[in-house]
Amino acid sequence: MAWQNKVFKSGQGHIDTAGLYRRALSVAVDQEAKLWELRAAGSLARLRRDQGRHTEARDLLAPVYGWFTEGFDTPDLKEARALLEAL
Numbered sequence: 706m707a708w709q710n711k712v713f714k715s716g717q718g719h720i721d722t723a724g725l726y727r728r729a730l731s732v733a734v735d736q737e738a739k740l741w742e743l744r745a746a747g748s749l750a751r752l753r754r755d756q757g758r759h760t761e762a763r764d765l766l767a768p769v770y771g772w773f774t775e776g777f778d779t780p781d782l783k784e785a786r787a788l789l790e791a792l
Contacts, residue, residue: 743769763792
């Protein structure tokens with residue numbers, strides 16, 4: 706989604722999208738919620754890719770994707786694999 710990689714402006718100033726993704730990733734890790742970790746890592750990886758930081762994007766997403774041993778036909782894992790292949 707186009708809105709995912711933006712810095713938003715709210716009534717209280719700018720909201721750092723990358724910071725929100727990092728926070729979501731941290732919460733997912735703390736809760737051992739691997740699917741949510743994959744989604745947050747994927748969002749942050751797409752942001753880094755769009756910023757030209759491909760190595761950082763791959764280094765962020767690859768270990769999370771590598772944790773999974775099944776479910777590779779699900780949309781989340783298909784999207785993560787496609788992103789990794791594009792990096």
